Amino acid sequence: MGVDPDSLRGRGAQMEALAELERRQIQILTRITELELSHLPQHFSDSLSISTPDENSETNPANSTTTTEARLSAILSSNGVRDFSFKRVPSDYYDRPLEFRRDCLGAPSIDHLCKSIVLVNTQAPSNVIDCSDHNNSKYYVVVVQYVARFNAETVKNFLYALNNGKIPKKKFNMRLAPEETSLKLTGFEHNGVTCIGMKTDIPVILDEAIVKLDPNFFWLGGGDIDLKLGIRTSEFINFVRPFIVNCSGA
Structure with a gap:
């Protein structure tokens, strides 16, 4: 034909x-x-x-x-955010220690270096397939410090309480989402994931330890692997409206 x-x-x-x-x-x-x-x-x-x-x-x-x-x-x-900064980092940024990364960004300490990870609830009920309900979403983005150890159990307990115990706790099992899923949902590659301008309106969880940082300005992915975003914590919270959860240990 x-x-x-x-x-x-x-x-x-x-x-x-x-x-x-x-x-x-x-x-x-x-x-x-x-x-x-x-x-x-x-x-x-x-x-x-x-x-x-x-x-x-x-x-x-x-x-x-x-x-x-x-x-x-x-x-x-x-969206009213004024105190932010972008910086491009060297290609070997992730091969170097946190102290090197701190100096690249001019961060006050390595505690101020954070990352965004996409979690998937692998045990979510069959009707929970997207992020339309932020209280009971299939996916969450969690922002934690590099120096911290993420604790998925605390997020599970938080979500259980957030839903007033109406959803069985066994229906919450938070695991790291595959890279291809993270890319599809956020539009950002590994090491470039940020909470700003994502393809999907994924609910965000901010680790409580970041809120307590002094000064209250932290760094995270900037949308590209070699681009980092620094932002005032209070302005990040006002714009992103994250759940603030104690979900890590130093």
């Missing part, structure tokens, strides 16, 4: 229109971010490198990071 030339031309025009729409969206997001940053204190705006991608990301991989940074900056700024 032959292919209709008119159909092919129509598909080509549609793809071109979509590409143009994406380019314009990136330009708009970048412009919004530039305007927002003009009102930020100088020491924060200096750390944000905002530029419009003008080359294919395959020939210039840094464009991916720049686009992510611009998009997430726009989201944060438009």
